[in-house]
Amino acid sequence: MKKYEEMSREELLKEKAELEARFKEIKEMGLNLNMARGKPEPAQLDMTMDMFDLVNKDTVLEGEDGTDLRNYGVLTGLPEARKLMSEVLECEPDEVIIGGNASLNLMFDCVSRAMSLGVLGGTPWSQVPDRKWLCPVPGYDRHFAITELFGFEMINIPMKEDGPDMDMVEKLVSEDPSIKGIWCVPKYANPTGTTYSDEVVKRFAALKPAASDFRIFWDNAYAVHDLDVEDPDVLLPLLPESKKNGTEDMVYMFTSTSKITFAGAGISAMGASKANIDSIKAQLTIQTIGYNKINQYMHVKYLKDREGVKAHMAKHAAMLKPKFLATDSILREEIAPLGIGKWTLPKGGYFICFYALNGCAKRIVALAKEAGVTLTGAGAPFPYKKDPDDCVIRIAPSYPSVEEMRQATEIFACCVKLASVEKFLAE
Amino acid sequence: MKKYEEMSREELLKEKAELEARFKEIKEMGLNLNMARGKPEPAQLDMTMDMFDLVNKDTVLEGEDGTDLRNYGVLTGLPEARKLMSEVLECEPDEVIIGGNASLNLMFDCVSRAMSLGVLGGTPWSQVPDRKWLCPVPGYDRHFAITELFGFEMINIPMKEDGPDMDMVEKLVSEDPSIKGIWCVPKYANPTGTTYSDEVVKRFAALKPAASDFRIFWDNAYAVHDLDVEDPDVLLPLLPESKKNGTEDMVYMFTSTSKITFAGAGISAMGASKANIDSIKAQLTIQTIGYNKINQYMHVKYLKDREGVKAHMAKHAAMLKPKFLATDSILREEIAPLGIGKWTLPKGGYFICFYALNGCAKRIVALAKEAGVTLTGAGAPFPYKKDPDDCVIRIAPSYPSVEEMRQATEIFACCVKLASVEKFLAE
Numbered sequence: 001m002k003k004y005e006e007m008s009r010e011e012l013l014k015e016k017a018e019l020e021a022r023f024k025e026i027k028e029m030g031l032n033l034n035m036a037r038g039k040p041e042p043a044q045l046d047m048t049m050d051m052f053d054l055v056n057k058d059t060v061l062e063g064e065d066g067t068d069l070r071n072y073g074v075l076t077g078l079p080e081a082r083k084l085m086s087e088v089l090e091c092e093p094d095e096v097i098i099g100g101n102a103s104l105n106l107m108f109d110c111v112s113r114a115m116s117l118g119v120l121g122g123t124p125w126s127q128v129p130d131r132k133w134l135c136p137v138p139g140y141d142r143h144f145a146i147t148e149l150f151g152f153e154m155i156n157i158p159m160k161e162d163g164p165d166m167d168m169v170e171k172l173v174s175e176d177p178s179i180k181g182i183w184c185v186p187k188y189a190n191p192t193g194t195t196y197s198d199e200v201v202k203r204f205a206a207l208k209p210a211a212s213d214f215r216i217f218w219d220n221a222y223a224v225h226d227l228d229v230e231d232p233d234v235l236l237p238l239l240p241e242s243k244k245n246g247t248e249d250m251v252y253m254f255t256s257t258s259k260i261t262f263a264g265a266g267i268s269a270m271g272a273s274k275a276n277i278d279s280i281k282a283q284l285t286i287q288t289i290g291y292n293k294i295n296q297y298m299h300v301k302y303l304k305d306r307e308g309v310k311a312h313m314a315k316h317a318a319m320l321k322p323k324f325l326a327t328d329s330i331l332r333e334e335i336a337p338l339g340i341g342k343w344t345l346p347k348g349g350y351f352i353c354f355y356a357l358n359g360c361a362k363r364i365v366a367l368a369k370e371a372g373v374t375l376t377g378a379g380a381p382f383p384y385k386k387d388p389d390d391c392v393i394r395i396a397p398s399y400p401s402v403e404e405m406r407q408a409t410e411i412f413a414c415c416v417k418l419a420s421v422e423k424f425l426a427e
Numbered sequence: 428m429k430k431y432e433e434m435s436r437e438e439l440l441k442e443k444a445e446l447e448a449r450f451k452e453i454k455e456m457g458l459n460l461n462m463a464r465g466k467p468e469p470a471q472l473d474m475t476m477d478m479f480d481l482v483n484k485d486t487v488l489e490g491e492d493g494t495d496l497r498n499y500g501v502l503t504g505l506p507e508a509r510k511l512m513s514e515v516l517e518c519e520p521d522e523v524i525i526g527g528n529a530s531l532n533l534m535f536d537c538v539s540r541a542m543s544l545g546v547l548g549g550t551p552w553s554q555v556p557d558r559k560w561l562c563p564v565p566g567y568d569r570h571f572a573i574t575e576l577f578g579f580e581m582i583n584i585p586m587k588e589d590g591p592d593m594d595m596v597e598k599l600v601s602e603d604p605s606i607k608g609i610w611c612v613p614k615y616a617n618p619t620g621t622t623y624s625d626e627v628v629k630r631f632a633a634l635k636p637a638a639s640d641f642r643i644f645w646d647n648a649y650a651v652h653d654l655d656v657e658d659p660d661v662l663l664p665l666l667p668e669s670k671k672n673g674t675e676d677m678v679y680m681f682t683s684t685s686k687i688t689f690a691g692a693g694i695s696a697m698g699a700s701k702a703n704i705d706s707i708k709a710q711l712t713i714q715t716i717g718y719n720k721i722n723q724y725m726h727v728k729y730l731k732d733r734e735g736v737k738a739h740m741a742k743h744a745a746m747l748k749p750k751f752l753a754t755d756s757i758l759r760e761e762i763a764p765l766g767i768g769k770w771t772l773p774k775g776g777y778f779i780c781f782y783a784l785n786g787c788a789k790r791i792v793a794l795a796k797e798a799g800v801t802l803t804g805a806g807a808p809f810p811y812k813k814d815p816d817d818c819v820i821r822i823a824p825s826y827p828s829v830e831e832m833r834q835a836t837e838i839f840a841c842c843v844k845l846a847s848v849e850k851f852l853a854e
Contacts, residue, residue, distance in 0.1 A: 265496070
């Protein structure tokens with residue numbers, strides 16, 4: 001097969017005609033496939049249904065310390081739930097707060113409270129008119145939506161092979177006290193699949209920000225979500241590392257069981273220094289009466305500990321990995337030889353990141369939609385939905401079956417080719 | 428029996444000596460009773476345990492429209508949950524948002540978002556330096572804690588027989604655009620037990636506030652919590668009433684099932700106009716991925732509709748009412764003849780409000796603590812915990828058993844007498 005860039009105009013026109021015919025055929029199939037959202041497929045959720053056999057009308061709903069789980073009380077989470085989630089977050093149980101069903105809500109609350117009340121006695125962020133936030137890109141659209149809502153100017157930080165460009169991060173945070181935070185997904189990052197190297201984590205732990213209320217929002221959403229269970233990526237734990245430098249107050253860590261048990265009915269957790277936990281707890285006591293302890297209990301009984309989580313996640317991996325491999329294999333066959341795209345095959349997480357030729361991402365997503373395949377919007381992995389090169393497309397293989405994923409990727413490949421041919425012909 | 432105010436100094440001294448001897452005996456019993464928190468007793472929670480038999484590993488967890496309850500999605504709540512809670516809140520289902528386990532958190536979020544983002548396009552409240560809030564007193568300490576945290580100057584509004592002093596409310600809100608809200612518990616109010624009269628509700632619905640972003644926080648926490656099931660108080664629904672005046676955007680209503688199913692593991696709900704719901708929804712989509720739909724499903728299956736709720740609450744009433752009656756009967760016997768206190772016997776809700784002689788509340792609470800009976804702190808039902816007359820004590824009969832409540836009230840009565848004798852002797 002010839003690369004597109006090596007083709008003559010005639011060859012490109014011939015290829016285009018063939019692709020258009022193929023595209024027409026696909027459209028006539030009237031498909032409706034979705035590679036847009038990192039949500040589990042029903043069969044994956046079935047794997048956790050036995051959790052509901054842990055509680056029935058005769059169950060004694062008591063915590064290990066005798067707490068009546070059905071009544072008021074216990075603001076920061078059951079001790080046993082804090083212990084479980086501390087093993088996921090890799091910190092101490094008393095450095096953990098258990099939240100509701102969404103870690104996103106914990107992150108939102110941290111920004112929201114800081115806006116009105118400040119962080120550890122600092123000026124409320126709402127009073128910092130030129131407030132800024134660092135955003136490693138491509139990244140997670142829902143992170144960027146929070147800081148956009150609260151009026152932060154978002155600054156793109158390029159992602160490298162081993163994490164964000166730390167030279168840039170170090171320079172910016174040390175110089176500008178109006179930079180209040182950075183969004184990070186340190187393991188199997190959304191969407192690049194990158195796991196931050198030990199060196200990157202150490203440089204995060206050693207940051208010397210100009211703002212004393214600068215916070216690293218360390219969203220470890222895929223902490224235990226290995227696809228390659230024999231040879232997973234290993235992330236250096238940030239909080240212990242930061243303690244070595246006395247920078248532990250700079251760290252907010254988050255995770256949840258949304259993609260361990262039930263998306264939307266799991267439990268979330270936050271990990272932070274004692275000083276941060278105490279301060280958040282003082283505000284939380286006014287915000288809520290405490291989160292659902294019965295759900296915490298069910299999660300602890302079901303998952304038990306980090307080993308239990310690992311065993312459960314191995315079942316997920318067995319279901320998810322073939323979808324990633326199917327996508328990879330089709331892209332290798334259809335796209336690689338033509339020189340019109342690159343992509344990641346991560347050892348964990350929920351996404352494949354596809355890099356199209358510059359200027360093609362929007363067109364590919366539009367074509368795919370026309371052909372019955374929904375993709376995450378082009379631009380979504382960037383602040384303000386602006387991909388400067390219009391080249392990144394996030395592929396989410398978790399929801400479709402392997403067979404659907406194969407079909408969807410074949411259609412996707414056709415769209416990539418068509419958009420790329422159009423690009424070369426327009427040049 | 429002679430009233431204390433009619434006793435001579437000698438009689439008072441004799442009474443004091445007898446009370447002190449009795450008090451010493453009580454202390455030696457080493458009791459530990461709690462009338463402080465409006466929390467259900469375990470036997471009341473047992474009444475709802477069969478809810479957990481509604482779901483097991485084979486249950487098809489689907490919403491009525493086919494939504495997979497275990498997966499992401501559905502931001503404002505399952506349609507069937509919105510319908511159920513609309514019957515409690517007395518508004519339309521599309522005027523309802525279902526929240527997490529705490530309506531307090533919904534209220535906090537409304538204030539918090541308004542602080543940073545404003546209300547329906549208004550100036551963020553954080554930019555209103557002299558922001559103020561109206562607080563009918565005595566009221567609910569957790570309400571006041573929210574507005575204190577966010578820096579509102581809180582203005583006491585006296586509670587009358589049929590609700591807050593509306594002359595004062597109308598005058599203040601029409602004159603001062605820095606008044607942004609008012610806390611209301613319109614039915615079986617915490618702690619007075621008052622249900623707002625139709626006239627008061629109509630005057631609320633007809634308010635003409637100077638601030639276009641003024642909001643009535645209508646915390647209908649005891650909407651279905653009748654003790655006198657044959658002859659309950661009936662509250663005029665506020666949202667329909669406000670629509671008659673075109674003031675519906677002024678209304679935020681809240682409720683939860685914390686005291687219907689499980690305290691801390693129920694579902695909460697907010698009711699508001701379409702314009703408010705749309706605006707909150709737009710912010711909520713950034714705040715969270717949506718609340719726990721499985722818990723919503725369980726509540727709908729269990730409670731079914733307003734009739735189902737009513738039937739369930741009649742069981743609660745049968746358990747709760749004897750505790751209220753026991754307290755009332757002891758106070759009638761021990762306190763009434765002495766002219767040293769008044770109290771409420773509400774037709775619903777969770778509290779008896781005791782009015783001691785001015786200047787005695789703190790002393791009574793301290794004495795009770797010494798005697799092994801924990802009461803809500805004196806002053807708690809007031810902003811900044813300052814009861815101007817030091818006379819209000821909130822009694823919560825829900826947690827102790829009838830027998831414990833009898834014992835606790837007898838001890839309480841002894842403390843009231845002792846504090847009152849001391850007062851007369853000091854004059």
